[in-house]
Amino acid sequence: MISSDTGVIADLVRHHEGDILRQWLDLQKRGGTLQTGRIGEAELTTQSGEFLQLLRDGFESDTADAGHAAFAPARETLAAISRSRAMQGFSPRETATFIFSLKQPLVEALNRDNSLSATAAARLMWIVTSMLDQFGLITFENFQRAREELISRQTREISELSTPVVKLWDGILALPIIGTLDSERTQIVMENLLQSIVDQGAEIAIIDITGVPTVDTLTAQHLLKTVAAARLMGADCIISGIRPQIAQTIVHLGVELNVVTKATLADAFTIALRRTGRAVTKVKAARTEQRRQPDEQDD
């Protein structure tokens, strides 16, 4: 029985495709899909038209199971649409509106068909509703999956970004720490720093804590551990970027930082350069002197 039922639906969709699509788009617009500005009308029309066509193709193959192979293209398209909406920042409601607002046009198309008996119409309506519900679930699953992928990728990126070791000069490394320093991150930071010291043959490492929001006893201990490990490798550490509040906290906590500390990274770099036998001088002074010399010769 079902086989002919889906065929009827397919026919119905084919005959009223324009009407259904128009009404569907209308409902989506009323639902506020376009207002967010994340998607253009042309794109929405293309997506809707494509999905309606694939849905009709699926119905033609005599099955009312959304998981059936006949609906595979429709499922894939829907999944792609859901994923792209998740990435574009659509809310779950906005994403679900896409599939659920198709229900009304389809049901109304059924109602308009006078040739159907009451029982047949009820049966068809049930098929349409249950199919769209199944597609709704697919939409949501894909939306959720895309969001989770996005979150896990961002987490990974953050952890990669948060522990760079920068070479400032030959033998001078800088380690700008951004964010809270917990045990797990300390481990990563320490390993990164020590490996860089070996790789680059660094003599001095500057740990900049400008981006660390708060320093408690535990954070201080982690910092000191890193410093001690670097020292064991034969590199000196300088801690820079200590903000006024943090300096006060450290003193109030009674933590002894037996390390060279500097207020800014620039100060720490100057010290590091001096220790490695270098100095920074102004070029301007030297240039004016050079320029003056030929003048004097002219005179």
Place this chain on the structure above:
Amino acid sequence: MDRIPILKLEESLLVTIQVDMHDRLATALEEDLTNKLVSTRARGVLIDISALEIVDSFIGRMLDNIAAVARILDAETVVVGMRPAVAITLVELGLSLSGVRTALNVDRGMALIKRRLAEEADADDED
């Protein structure tokens, strides 16, 4: 019994630990080094542990002891070539080897000892 060779290089003693240290070997090294320091009147001790993959608290303390003994005998101790993993282990064990000087490799360690000795000589001259 195995012993770790101690080489004399200019004014310093050079020890390269190439095998896994066990406790008896460590005690023997400590003893040999002390004797050698006295007999050669060396002014520096350079311990290369770049081949050492595992360090426990005993070895850590041995390094500290050697440095303390050497200081009494008026010699500077430099430990060089410590691996990152070893450094992390020692720190986690709470051994920061505060009495030991460190350098990245033998070259730098040697330079460090020479610089220290030169500084001392300068200070003596001023006196």
